[in-house]
Amino acid sequence: MDFRLSPAQAAFQQEVTAVADELAAPGGPDLRADPEYNEHVRMELAKRKWLAMPWPKEYGGLGASPMQQMLYNETMSYRRVPAGNMGVWWVGPALILYGNDEQKERFLPRITNGDDVWCTLYSEPGAGSDLAALQTRAVRDGDDYIINGQKIWTSGAHRSNWGWLAARTDPDAPKHRGMSMFCVPMDAPGLSIRPLVNMTGNHEFNEVFFDNVRVPATQRVGEENRGWYTLAVALDFERSSIGSTAGAHRTIDDFVELVRSGRAVLTEQTRNRLSDCAISVQVLRFIGYRIAAEQEQTGIAPTLLAQMAKLSAMELNQKISSMTMQVLGMEGQAHPADSVAEAYTHAFLRSVANTIEGGTSEIQRNVIATRGLGLPRG
Numbered sequence: 225m226d227f228r229l230s231p232a233q234a235a236f237q238q239e240v241t242a243v244a245d246e247l248a249a250p251g252g253p254d255l256r257a258d259p260e261y262n263e264h265v266r267m268e269l270a271k272r273k274w275l276a277m278p279w280p281k282e283y284g285g286l287g288a289s290p291m292q293q294m295l296y297n298e299t300m301s302y303r304r305v306p307a308g309n310m311g312v313w314w315v316g317p318a319l320i321l322y323g324n325d326e327q328k329e330r331f332l333p334r335i336t337n338g339d340d341v342w343c344t345l346y347s348e349p350g351a352g353s354d355l356a357a358l359q360t361r362a363v364r365d366g367d368d369y370i371i372n373g374q375k376i377w378t379s380g381a382h383r384s385n386w387g388w389l390a391a392r393t394d395p396d397a398p399k400h401r402g403m404s405m406f407c408v409p410m411d412a413p414g415l416s417i418r419p420l421v422n423m424t425g426n427h428e429f430n431e432v433f434f435d436n437v438r439v440p441a442t443q444r445v446g447e448e449n450r451g452w453y454t455l456a457v458a459l460d461f462e463r464s465s466i467g468s469t470a471g472a473h474r475t476i477d478d479f480v481e482l483v484r485s486g487r488a489v490l491t492e493q494t495r496n497r498l499s500d501c502a503i504s505v506q507v508l509r510f511i512g513y514r515i516a517a518e519q520e521q522t523g524i525a526p527t528l529l530a531q532m533a534k535l536s537a538m539e540l541n542q543k544i545s546s547m548t549m550q551v552l553g554m555e556g557q558a559h560p561a562d563s564v565a566e567a568y569t570h571a572f573l574r575s576v577a578n579t580i581e582g583g584t585s586e587i588q589r590n591v592i593a594t595r596g597l598g599l600p601r602g
């Protein structure tokens with residue numbers, strides 16, 4: 225494969241780089257979690273129709289090619305610009321496939337113009353890896369459904385105005401068959417949100433409670449009781465996103481700079497670990513380019529390769545974070561606010577969640593083994 229960019233691709237990359245440099249957060253992780261900064265970035269990208277770049281033009285996208293999307297993701301993540309959200313990554317794509325015309329007209333433009341922010345309401349205290357076991361009930365009542373139950377680990381629920389909900393509509397059917405998908409306004413009467421603070425001290429996710437929440441039946445997406453299939457496709461969109469190693473690439477580059485400046489000292493062992501991480505970043509980067517190139521040629525995303533790349537990238541993030549902690553030693557563990565270690569300590573603590581969010585590594589390996597490699601279920 226030829227990894228050189230065409231003149232048009234190189235010009236596009238330059239254009240994105242100029243905007244990404246303008247939007248890049250001057251501060252550390254705290255600023256990137258800042259809602260005002262996130263909104264500013266969202267609106268700036270929406271103005272350029274870049275938020276949902278690959279979507280068809282009729283829905284507010286640019287019909288961008290997979291390679292353009294890949295260059296965009298890579299450039300934005302390298303500069304740590306929060307360039308997407310759940311609405312763009314999987315709710316919108318699932319609506320494009322399974323929503324009716326009215327739902328597409330109502331929801332898609334508000335995602336691409338940055339007005340609506342979505343959260344994902346799947347996990348429950350008793351249903352995570354085994355999502356089909358979810359118990360939140362949606363009971364038909366005239367033109368509405370009445371929702372009761374609890375969700376957990378809902379990222380960004382407190383900053384979203386819409387929720388993408390999986391709920392049980394037929395408790396007597398086999399568990400994969402009695403489920404439906406809904407669009408729920410997060411300010412609906414009876415819906416309440418309770419914060420959960422993670423071990424970095426940030427409030428990212430929440431518990432969400434439904435107490436007789438009424439949702440019009442027009443906000444059910446797809447057929448009643450067929451929601452599992454919509455959910456599975458949305459999960460594929462979530463797990464096969466491309467261009468996700470650029471953040472790790474940036475961490476390696478910054479860390480190398482720190483070592484060169486003498487503010488962190490390597491032993492022979494940590495030097496080898498750092499080199500190994502740098503090699504893995506490059507390998508995954510080229511796999512990302514191959515995924516985009518294949519998708520460009522065939523029109524179909526090689527989902528097995530994309531899932532493998534995503535799983536490896538998440539595990540690599542943890543490997544890099546653990547390597548930086550070993551090099552920084554006691555300073556890394558002290559976590560003083562003005563220390564060079566601060567960003568690395570934060571990244572180390574946050575990286576623990578990488579192999580859980582969006583489906584654990586074990587579950588992703590199961591999916592790769594059965595759906596990708598055709599192996600029998602264990």
Ligand SMILES: Cc1cc2nc3c(=O)[nH]c(=O)nc-3n(C[C@H](O)[C@H](O)[C@H](O)COP(=O)(O)OP(=O)(O)OC[C@H]3O[C@@H](n4cnc5c(N)ncnc54)[C@H](O)[C@@H]3O)c2cc1C
Pocket residue numbers: 343344345346347348349351352353354376377378379380429577580581582583584585586587590
């Ligand atoms: C930072 C973060 C953000 C999140 N955001 C959201 C969100 O926005 N919306 C949402 O709905 N959810 C969200 N989640 C929840 C996430 O999807 C679940 O935590 C995840 O799917 C695992 O489910 P669980 O926590 O119930 O663990 P469990 O399913 O109880 O798993 C516990 C352990 O058992 C292992 N295990 C379970 N089943 C199997 C199996 N069949 N084979 C092998 N091993 C198995 C798992 O790999 C894991 O190690 C988030 C989680 C995190 C950490």
